Amino acid sequence: MKTLLLLSAFLFISFISKGQQTVLQGLVTSQNTPTENITVKILNLNKSTKSNQSGAYHFTNVPSGSYDILFSGVGHQNKKIKITVNNDTTFLNVDLISMEANLKDVVITGVNRATELRKSPVPIAVLSKKSMDQNVNTNLIEAIVKGVPGVTAVTTGPNVSKPFIRGLGYNRVLTLYDGLRQEGQQWGDEHGIEVDEYGIARAEVVKGPASLTYGSDALAGVINMIPYSPNFENGKLKGDFITNYQTNNGMIGASLGLAYIKNDWKFTIRGTGKTAHNYENKIDGLVYGTAFREYNFSASARVDKHWGYSKTAVTYYDNLMEIPDGSRDSLSRKFTRQVLDDGDDIKNRPIVPENELNTYRINPLHQHIQHYRFYNTSQFKFGNSDLNVLLGGQQSVRREYNHPTVPQQAGLYVVLNTFNYDLKYNLPDFSGIESTIGLNGMYQANRSKEATDFPIPDYDLFDIGAFYFAKKTFGQVDISGGIRLDRRNIKWDDFYVGTNAQTGFGQQVNASTPGGNLQFPSFSKNYYGVSGSLGLTYNISEKLLIKANIARGYRAPNITEIGSNGLDPGAHIVYLGNRTFKPEFNLQEDIGLIAYLKDADISLELFNNNIQNYIYQSRLTDANGNPVVIVPGNLTYQYQQSKARLYGAELTVNLHPTAIKWLSFNNSMAYVVGLNQNKELLAKHGDQARYLPFIPPLQIRSELKATAQQAIGFLSKPYVKVDAAIFANQHKFYGLDDTETFTKGYTLLNAGIGSTIASRKDKVLFDVFIQVDNIFNTAYQSNLNRLKYFEYYAASPNGRSGIYNMGRNMSFKVIIPI
Known part of the structure; x- marks a missing residue:
């Protein structure tokens, strides 16, 4: 009982x-x-x-x-x-x-979960929307280049910029949109980033191997473009309207974004349009073939619950962009245009009429790029752990029209379908260790449609990788690192090309078709990679840090490097690949010193990068040293593979004296050297083959800015600034077979003013930004500008060769909150 x-x-x-x-x-x-x-x-x-x-x-x-x-x-x-x-x-x-923002900025790229910037040993830079708004940009990558030391871009006119990080680009730089890897035929020289620049609120840049989290194609680093969404207010419609006009190429841009929240649900929508005629410089005048017209649309819906959240989004990108080829009249140096297919003589074409140089109408020889994206990202919370799932589908459609007699016939017409998957499980903390296991990859299928030129075969790709990442704090030391295993399979069937009897152009045919040529014999190969990293941050004090990191990266050869065998009409290049290429592996060491002082922020980053099986382009010549011409009027490049080494430094010194709070003086320097370590090539050709292609020269950027600390009438914190971009001579170039030539240094002086316009009740009416780039209309050529090499004469009457970069450009931008 x-x-x-x-x-x-x-x-x-x-x-x-x-x-x-x-x-x-x-x-x-x-x-x-x-x-x-x-x-x-x-x-x-x-x-x-x-x-x-x-x-x-x-x-x-x-x-x-x-x-x-x-x-x-x-x-x-x-x-x-x-x-x-x-x-x-x-x-x-x-x-x-x-x-303080400069000490505690939070990043999400290249780490296992949201992390303070100071705790990551890997060099990561953050570019805010405010910084992007205060500069003249014709595309998003150009904005990042101006704001992040160590990032440059290979350009083809004002609307195509391919990002390079510390001298490495193409598929070595992985670009993300809201965490989803961007897949859009990025193998081509003139294939840009298919993203709405007005719809991005923030860019995070990882400088160095990020293969640990993302797998192949992150050998040089990662650029994560994070979409913009206004500050939500329950039950109220919020948003902004952006309008931008630029004087040099008459670029007109407009973008409307709206957002609405109701209890647990958030909705966003944005539409953007941009159009421009040919750009201008004082050497070439208006550069024929550089006009573009671009449209963007995006929408998302997100629900937040106690179990986590789920966000579904869709984007659409549509761009009509002309194809420059640089053909000219030999005496007047005026641009000419192609009017014939058969019998075309690039040195005997008609001159482009003046009234067609500044029109917004897109000429018949152009590219049409469409990109569709649909994805869902969700987080499921389980007490002290959480599961993050990202699933996405993309389609990139690229048409390049290069037949003036049949303008509706595409020379290149490829459709790339990609399915991405990414699963990350953040384990419960154990003894202060934050750890994550993950599995991600993609399936990809590329198909040629009714085209006449076939630079690459139809292929299928399957990519999978698994990783483990962990970090722990020991007093003043933060340590992080991990390991990853990858497998990629790429394959294609026999691909035959023949001649269309009616048009005389090329076409894809069956194996049994009379006269068919086996342009791409079948191929199947698996590539494997092991990558990893280990780094630490030593917090000497709250305002003084030392960072060190060592990382091994991996990249499988891309489709054009192993499979190409034909003309890319937009690039005006015949590419020749090599199916025996091995994957690239690199070992990069980074060390950095960061000091946040009372009156200054100072950062010094040093890096050394050794690459095995480095793949690069080289112009093809015959036994007599003459350029090999497979398709008249187009260059021929063959891919090479060798050892390589890149090393350099980035230094930033930003002065913000507390005694003069309205004044700031920001400075940065970036320097990189790329060495070709092919001993056989060096022994035969010496200095001509000593350096790698596409290596930027020493760059220095300085900005002096004054910002009012109080409102001046209806002007809320107006600012005025002057900045300079200084580029040294580039004499360390890949000169074999004239693949690259010496590039003279130059200095560009820029200036800008801006302010928030407010009512008497301190209500924000709009923001206005006025910026002038290249104030003195300096004539210059960037060594990373592909148009520099668009030249068909050994000599010219004015002593100038190739096409020059954009001249003076004034930008007017207004942002109106809704």
């Missing part, structure tokens, strides 16, 4: 206790703005969760009693609050204090 009474009492107490289980919930804000990814921990119970995008958090089954609640998150000061839970539902809201 005594035992029965004790058991009854125990059950009664348990029932009462269970009946007193309550809910604890609330909202986390910072400066009254909802803040996500803040860890909320009940110390006494060792229970934790994270705030969602709306700043909300939620606990269930919390026994009644008094508890210490700890709020912590990257970029914010920790806050501990004591609370008594004694009702069915207890509410606890908290507003956290943000730390």
Whole structure:
């Protein structure tokens, strides 16, 4: 009986206790703005969760009693609050204090979860929308080049910029849109990034191998373009309208973005249009074939719940872009245009009429690029761990029209379909170790349609990789690293090309077709890679850091490097690949010193990068040293493979004296040397083959800026700035077979003003930015400008060769909040 009474009492107490289980919930804000990814921990119970995008958090089954609640998150000061839970539902809201942005900026690219910038040993740079708005940009990559030391771009006119990081580009730089890898025929010289520049709020740049998290194609680094969304306000429509005009090529841009939140649901939508005629410089005048017209559309819907969130988004990119070829009249140096297919003589074409040089009408020889993207990204929370899933589908459609007698016939017509998958599981912290396991990759299929030129075969690609990443803090030292295994299979069937009897152009045919030529014999190969990294950050003090990192990267050869055998009409190049190429592997060492002082921020980053099986382009010549011409009027390049080494440094010194708060003086320097270590080639050709192609020269950028600390009438914090971009001579170039030539240095002086325009009640009416680039209309050629090599004469009457970069350009931009 005594035992029965004790058991009854125990059950009664348990029932009462269970009946007193309550809910604890609330909202986390910072400066009254909802803040996500803040860890909320009940110390006494060792229970934790994270705030969602709306700043909300939620606990269930919390026994009644008094508890210490700890709020912590990257970029914010920790806050501990004591609370008594004694009702069915207890509410606890908290507003956290943000730390200094330059010390506590949070990044999500190249790490396993949101991380303070200072804790990552890998060099990562962040470019804000504010910085992008204050510069003249004709595309997003150009904005990043101006704002991040060590990033450059190979360009083909004003609307095509291919990013390079520390001298490495093409498929070695992985570009992401909202975390989803961008796939859009990026093997081509004139194939740009298919993203709406007005729809991006932030760019994060990883400088160095990021193969650990992303696999192949991140050998040089990663650029993550994060979409813009306005500050949400429940039940109200928010947004912005952007309009931009640029004087040099008459570029007109307009973009409208809207956002709406209702309880747990958030919706965004944006539409953008841009158009421009040919750009101009004082040497060439208006450069024929550089006009473009671009349209963008994007939309997303996101739901936030106590279990996590799910976001579904769609984007559409449509670009009509002319194809320059640089043909000219030999005496007047005026641009000419192709009017014949058969019998075309590139040195005897008609001159382009003046009225066709500044028209917004797209000429018949152009590219039409369309990119469709649909993806879902979700997070599922499980107490102290979470699962992140990203699934996406993309289609890139590229048509290049190069037949003047049959303008509706595409020379190149390829459709690339890609399915991406990315799963990351953030494990519960164990002994202070934050760790993640992941699996990601893609399936890809590329098909040629009704075209006449076939630079690459139809192929299928399957990519899969798994990784483990961990980080831990030991006092003043943050250590992180991990390992990854990758497998990529690429294959294609026999691909035959014949001649269309009616048009005389090439066409894809069956193996049994009379006169068919086997242009691409079948191929199948697996590529394997092991990559990893280990790095540390030593926090000497809160304002002085030393970072060191060593990483091994991996990249499988891309389709054009192993499979190409034909003309790319837009590039005016015949590419020849090599199917025996091995994957690239690199070992890069980084060391950096960062100091955030009272009156200055100083950063010095040094790197050394050794690459095995480096693949590069080289112009093809015959035994007599004459250029090999397979297709008249087009160059021929053959891919090579050898060892390579790149080393260099980036230095930033930003002065912001506290005694003169309105003044800032920002400076950066970037320097890289790329050495070709092919001993056989060096022994035969010496200095001509000593350096790698597409290596930028020494660059120095300086900006002096004055910003009013108080409103001046209706001007809220107006600013005025002057900046200079200095490029040294580039005499360290790949000169074999005239693949590259010496490039003279130059200095561009720029200036700008801007302000927020506010009403008397301090309501923001609009932001205005006026910027002038190349104030003195300097004539210059960048060594990374492909148009520099568009020249068909050994000599010219004015002593100038190739096409020059854009001259003076003034930009007017207005952003109106809604």
